[in-house]
Amino acid sequence: MEKPTLPKGTRDFGPAQMAKRQFIFNNIRSVFQKYGFQPLETPAMENLSTLTGKYGEEGDQLLFKILNSGDFLKDADKTNLETGNWKLVTGDISEKGLRYDLTVPFARYVVMNRHEITFPFKRYQIQPVWRADRPQKGRYREFYQCDADVVGTDSLICEAEIILMIKEVFKGLGIQDYTIKINHRAILSSLAEICQGGNETSLFVAIDKLDKIGEEKVKEELRNRGFADANLTEVFEILNFKGTTIEKIEFITKKFANSEAGKKGINDLTQVLQILKDFNATEEHVEFDIALARGLSYYTGCIFEVKINNVAIGSVSGGGRYDNLTGVFDPNDKKSGVGFSFGVDRLYDAMEELNLFPQEAQISSKVLIAHFDADSKKYGLRILQQLRAQGIASEIYPDAVKIQKQLDYANKKTDSVCNCNRFGRSEKRSPYLKEYENR
Amino acid sequence: MEKPTLPKGTRDFGPAQMAKRQFIFNNIRSVFQKYGFQPLETPAMENLSTLTGKYGEEGDQLLFKILNSGDFLKDADKTNLETGNWKLVTGDISEKGLRYDLTVPFARYVVMNRHEITFPFKRYQIQPVWRADRPQKGRYREFYQCDADVVGTDSLICEAEIILMIKEVFKGLGIQDYTIKINHRAILSSLAEICQGGNETSLFVAIDKLDKIGEEKVKEELRNRGFADANLTEVFEILNFKGTTIEKIEFITKKFANSEAGKKGINDLTQVLQILKDFNATEEHVEFDIALARGLSYYTGCIFEVKINNVAIGSVSGGGRYDNLTGVFDPNDKKSGVGFSFGVDRLYDAMEELNLFPQEAQISSKVLIAHFDADSKKYGLRILQQLRAQGIASEIYPDAVKIQKQLDYANKKTDSVCNCNRFGRSEKRSPYLKEYENR
Numbered sequence: 108m109e110k111p112t113l114p115k116g117t118r119d120f121g122p123a124q125m126a127k128r129q130f131i132f133n134n135i136r137s138v139f140q141k142y143g144f145q146p147l148e149t150p151a152m153e154n155l156s157t158l159t160g161k162y163g164e165e166g167d168q169l170l171f172k173i174l175n176s177g178d179f180l181k182d183a184d185k186t187n188l189e190t191g192n193w194k195l196v197t198g199d200i201s202e203k204g205l206r207y208d209l210t211v212p213f214a215r216y217v218v219m220n221r222h223e224i225t226f227p228f229k230r231y232q233i234q235p236v237w238r239a240d241r242p243q244k245g246r247y248r249e250f251y252q253c254d255a256d257v258v259g260t261d262s263l264i265c266e267a268e269i270i271l272m273i274k275e276v277f278k279g280l281g282i283q284d285y286t287i288k289i290n291h292r293a294i295l296s297s298l299a300e301i302c303q304g305g306n307e308t309s310l311f312v313a314i315d316k317l318d319k320i321g322e323e324k325v326k327e328e329l330r331n332r333g334f335a336d337a338n339l340t341e342v343f344e345i346l347n348f349k350g351t352t353i354e355k356i357e358f359i360t361k362k363f364a365n366s367e368a369g370k371k372g373i374n375d376l377t378q379v380l381q382i383l384k385d386f387n388a389t390e391e392h393v394e395f396d397i398a399l400a401r402g403l404s405y406y407t408g409c410i411f412e413v414k415i416n417n418v419a420i421g422s423v424s425g426g427g428r429y430d431n432l433t434g435v436f437d438p439n440d441k442k443s444g445v446g447f448s449f450g451v452d453r454l455y456d457a458m459e460e461l462n463l464f465p466q467e468a469q470i471s472s473k474v475l476i477a478h479f480d481a482d483s484k485k486y487g488l489r490i491l492q493q494l495r496a497q498g499i500a501s502e503i504y505p506d507a508v509k510i511q512k513q514l515d516y517a518n519k520k521t522d523s524v525c526n527c528n529r530f531g532r533s534e535k536r537s538p539y540l541k542e543y544e545n546r
Numbered sequence: 547m548e549k550p551t552l553p554k555g556t557r558d559f560g561p562a563q564m565a566k567r568q569f570i571f572n573n574i575r576s577v578f579q580k581y582g583f584q585p586l587e588t589p590a591m592e593n594l595s596t597l598t599g600k601y602g603e604e605g606d607q608l609l610f611k612i613l614n615s616g617d618f619l620k621d622a623d624k625t626n627l628e629t630g631n632w633k634l635v636t637g638d639i640s641e642k643g644l645r646y647d648l649t650v651p652f653a654r655y656v657v658m659n660r661h662e663i664t665f666p667f668k669r670y671q672i673q674p675v676w677r678a679d680r681p682q683k684g685r686y687r688e689f690y691q692c693d694a695d696v697v698g699t700d701s702l703i704c705e706a707e708i709i710l711m712i713k714e715v716f717k718g719l720g721i722q723d724y725t726i727k728i729n730h731r732a733i734l735s736s737l738a739e740i741c742q743g744g745n746e747t748s749l750f751v752a753i754d755k756l757d758k759i760g761e762e763k764v765k766e767e768l769r770n771r772g773f774a775d776a777n778l779t780e781v782f783e784i785l786n787f788k789g790t791t792i793e794k795i796e797f798i799t800k801k802f803a804n805s806e807a808g809k810k811g812i813n814d815l816t817q818v819l820q821i822l823k824d825f826n827a828t829e830e831h832v833e834f835d836i837a838l839a840r841g842l843s844y845y846t847g848c849i850f851e852v853k854i855n856n857v858a859i860g861s862v863s864g865g866g867r868y869d870n871l872t873g874v875f876d877p878n879d880k881k882s883g884v885g886f887s888f889g890v891d892r893l894y895d896a897m898e899e900l901n902l903f904p905q906e907a908q909i910s911s912k913v914l915i916a917h918f919d920a921d922s923k924k925y926g927l928r929i930l931q932q933l934r935a936q937g938i939a940s941e942i943y944p945d946a947v948k949i950q951k952q953l954d955y956a957n958k959k960t961d962s963v964c965n966c967n968r969f970g971r972s973e974k975r976s977p978y979l980k981e982y983e984n985r
Contacts, residue, residue, distance in 0.1 A: 111654045111875050114591050114642050119655050121662075122584035122669070129585065141934050143911040143941030145561035145959075146568065150688050151590060151644075151674065152553050152610075171591075174611040174640055176678040180632040188627050193619040201613050203553050205590075215550045216558050223560075225958040227944055230561070235590065239615040249589050262944030264927075271931075385927040436550050472582040488703070488824040492710075495580050502582030505666055505701030519664040520582075 116240070116248030122470065127455060130468035132233060134279040135253050135449055138272050139231040144255045147230045149212035151237075152203045159204075161211045161435060169238045171205040171248075172197060205237040209254040210432075210446070217258060218436040226259030226442075245420075247452065256446030258432055263375060265445045266409045266428065267382035270393060273413055273424055276449065277392075281463040284416040285423075287392050289379070290399035292406050292427070293372030297363045298345065298397070302338040305329070314346070315400040322347075345397055352380070352395040359397065375409060405429045411447055415457045423453045471520055474501035477513040555679070555687030561909065569907035570893055571672060573718040574692050577711050578670040583694045586669045588651035590676075591642045598643075600650045600874060608677045610644040610687075611636060644676040648693045649871075649885070656697060657875040665698030665881075684859075686891065695885030697871055702814060704884045705848045705867065706821035709832060712852055712863055715888065716831075720902040723855040724862075726831050728818070729838035731845050731866070732811030736802045737784065737836070741777040744768070753785070754839040761786075784836055791819070791834040798836065814848060844868045850886055854896045862892045910959055913940035916952040 113119065120128060136146075152173060159167055180188070183199040206212055209232045217224065233253045242248055255272070257265045273287055295314070299307040309332045313325045326339050348358050356373060363369025376395060383390060401410045408428030415423055426447025434441045458464055476491055478484040487503050494501040504513040552558065559567060575585075591612060598606055619627070622638040645651055648671045656663065672692045681687055694711070696704045712726055734753070738746040748771045752764045765778050787797050795812060802808025815834060822829060840849045847867030854862055865886025873880045897903055915930055917923040926942050933940040943952040 109595070111596050111657055112593060113589065113658075114593055117589035117591055119589070119659075120585075120587040121655075121659065122586065125585035125587060140909055141937065141939045143914075143939060143959075145909055146559075146564035147561065148559040148564060150552065150556035150558070151676070152556055152688065154551060154553055156548070157550050168615075171615075172613040173644075174613050174636065176607075176610075178630075178632045180627070180630045180635060188619070191617075191619045193617045196619060197613065205612075216560075218550055219552075220558075220560065225955055227955075229941070237590070249591065257944070260944045264942060264944045275934075382927065385924045386931045387928050388931065470579055470584055475582075485824045488821065489826050492825045492827065495714075498580065500580045500582060502668070503703060505696070505699045505703045516664055516666075520584075 114248070116242030116246075118247065118249070126468050126470040127458070127464050128451065129470065130464060131280065131451055131454055131458070132251075132253070135276055135451075136231070136233065138275045138279065139255050141275075142229075142255075142268055142272055144229040144231040144257075147213065147216060147232045148234060149206065149209075149216060149232070151206055151235075153206060153212060153215070155198075155202055155204045157215050158207060158211060162207055166207060169240055170207055171237045171239050172201040173203040173205070175200055175202060206234070207238060208236050209234060209252050209448075210256075211435075213254070213256060214432045215436060217442065218433050218440065221433075221440065227257050227262075228259055229255070229257045231255040245452065245456065251451045253449040253451060254446055255448075256432075256444050258442050258444035258446075261408075261428075261443045263378045263409075264382055266375075266379045267386060267388075269411060269426065269445065269447050270379070270383060271386060271388055273411075273447070274388075274392060280454065280458060281465070282415060282458070282461070285392060286394050286414050286416060288394050288396040288399045288412045288414070289376065290396055290410050291372035291376055292408055292410060293368040293375070294359065294363070294397060295372075295400060297366035297369035297372065298342055300366055300368065301341050302334050305334040305338065306332065310334070310342075311400040314398055317346070317398050348397070352390060352393065355395050355397065379409060401425060401427065405431065407431075408445065415461075418457045418460055420453050420457045420460075422450070423457060424449045472500045472502045474499060475513070475517040475520070476501065476503040477510055477517065478504065478507075479510055480507075553687070555681030555685075557686065557688070565907050565909040566894060566897070566903050567890065568909065569903060570719065570890055570897070571690075571692070574715055574888055574890075575670070575672065577714045577718065578692075578694050580714075581668075581694075581707055581711055583668045583670040583696075586652065586655060586671045587673060588645065588648075588655060588671070590645055590674075592645055592651060592654070594637075594641055594643045596654050596875075597646060597650060601646055605646060608679055609646055610676045610678050611640040612642040612644070614639055614641060645673070646677060647675050648673060648691050648887075649695075650874075652693070652695060653871045653875060656881065657872050657879065660872075660879065666696050666701075667698055668694070668696045670694040684891065684895065690890045692888040692890060693885055694887075695871075695883050697881050697883035697885075700847075700867075700882045702817045702848075703821055705814075705818045706825060706827075708850060708865065708884065708886050709818070709822060710825060710827055712850075712886070713827075713831060719893065719897060720904070721854055721897070721900070724831060725833050725853050725855060727833050727835040727838045727851045727853070728815065729835055729849050730811035730815055731847055731849060732807040732814070733798065733802070733836060734811075734839060736805035736808030736811065737781055739805055739807065740780050741773050744773040744777065745771065749773070749781075750839040753837055756785070756837050787836070791829060791832065794834050794836065818848060840864060840866065844870065846870075847884065854900075857896045857899055859892050859896050859899075861889070862896060863888045911939045911941045913938060914952070914956040914959070915940065915942040916949055916956065917943065917946075918949055919946075 155172065158170055179200040183196055187195040213230065213232060231254065233251065235249050235251050237249050240246060240248060270287055277285055295311055299305065299310050302310060313328045317325050322343060329339055345359060345362060348355060350358065356377060360373055380390060399410060399412055401412060406427035407430040410427035411425055412422045413424035424447060428445040430443045431441045432444045474494055476487040478487045491501055491503050504516060594611065597609055618639040622635055626634040652669065652671060670693065672690065674688050674690050676688050679685060679687060709726055716724055734750055738749050741749060752767045756764050761782060768778055784798060784801060787794060789797065795816060799812055819829060838849060838851055840851060845866035846869040849866035850864055851861045852863035863886060867884040869882050870880045871883045913933055915926040917926045930940055930942050943955060
């Protein structure tokens, strides 16, 4: 009989990992709720008509598709089967797929329930998503996303609150050295305006790689795509400007004095910073980064990205404003929204590297009752019931085995151990038990 | 553009339902943890080799299968494709399926990690499962299971603790009128011994329907399967015996005096009841039911089933002891275990019917700050920051709209409302805000 294995790119989370993951999830969830976001869960399976075409052609290939139940070949086109045209056959034999992200299911939910929803609608969603990507270090085929979005308002208070929520989550997790990069899609557009003729998307895609491949390679890529050297010089003069956020804003205010897009972007960013002040919050950790592009083309306003400093892990959170969440399902119903997401797997890895998980995050019994004969076992059960009545997670070793084995179990699993001897006295006491006995 | 829909048998859970579901989950989770169970999560996808053959032929048909990525037709047998032999084609084009329950993935986890696990291993698992069943009222294609199992011990303390956990969960949920039915596989076996020649499984399957189709139809079914009338009379004399648990035990002790299986079953049950006493717990809600069969053939010891009385909903929890969890993956490694599961969807429906969800279960802001000009909005932000610093879930209406609209939003979403006028005084106060101001 073959040893069972896990599908590649998937993972089990045993007790120790679960405890740490729940520590992260609980932290994020409680911040979301404190800021007025309410939970939503959508099914793992969506109709392929809901998912297809939303993530580009590459995304469509990465969707996990579910085989129709029963005789799935019945309605399949015979010619396609014979010629091995698997792309066309897919549509015949599969009508459902696994959730690829949380944004599209959220948009579908909003469209389907728009008459019941009170707008602005603040929802958070913490669920796994699945992508048939090639697995590699830090990239999985099943992973969790933690999204929070406000839809139905264009108030910049939402952007400021995203910054506050990121700060609060990081404080709760104990992460101290991090940077919240912020930029605005319209500022990127006015960069593109400089390069008359150059394709806007090509510019953003190239700029997005600046961190990874460096200025020279980005320039090369853009030159190959028809960008003029003179324009690139001006673009990089702006991208390379160093200074505080205020200095950067002053600099580009002059540069973009004649750009409507530029003025809009600068005005939004200035307002977000002002709202932060009104909140009595500081700009600490916040950095205006003109080079922040975030490849996704659906952002239309502010964009965010968070990096933990001095840890070799990509961005752990990101998001932005979009003007058209629901338009893909209903062109007459375009709702503006703004949202962001935490990448739990990366947060987990960063916290492990920084040794930030507190001991208390462990989910384990506080007391194990050991016993060495029938009487002490019986006495132990009564104590156990009382400990649990006080809300103290505790257990009794279920079998009559040597004390050493029971203590080994305790050492591996619990914080402390209490050995009940036949006279009903505890020889080795847990602080919890003491506290209980003093009541 | 077509309106998006949900795949049949699946559901969205909006904020109101999520809050109620989280109330149930949190309750179950905290009881599991208090009894020393630790969390486990396994991937949604398992290899089909892990899942197939574990749930019977019918179960195999109900597995959701995932289409291989890329050109899945490449390695498919041409003849099977041409003759439309979909069952054989399935194996060629799909190697992964969605989790059908939590027990098989748990067994796989135990076998794969046996050298790292400290036994006895107490794990709980709260995750969705998927079944390609025909959807109907109360039956979904995606639903959650909440399992707790102890593996690696045959101590009857575990059985007693299952009863205690069920009682504690129901207390936390506010469910008062319910019955925990308990029986033992060996007692069912000694019932079968009475019917020499009759097939044991047929007997259990028929008895399992007693509640639904009544005594006469069960007898008819068994007669058709070759059971003798004289034997059936004796079996039903036992099944129909009325009395307290003690009286029932006395009655079958005499009846099964010559059955080794019967003696084992009676002895186990008696011990479980004695352990409950040692725990200082009562037998309240517990009922020994000789007719409780639970169709599943893998149980070998005590079996449980919980029904909420006076609610037209099937059992909301069930479980039992099995001697061979891991044997399906490794015949040399048979571990005894005992476990049980809560059916969250049924608990939810029952609690709705009994109107048991507390108001506090709602996940929503406690304060909404309304505003009617720039100054009051600015003042509101400062208050908001302070409220949140005190851990009070609160929000500000993001847009400058009429007060009426803000209050409507508040009425629909939050518990209370605070209207900050330009002089910074609250006109309508929430108890939370008052409490805050008094600090």
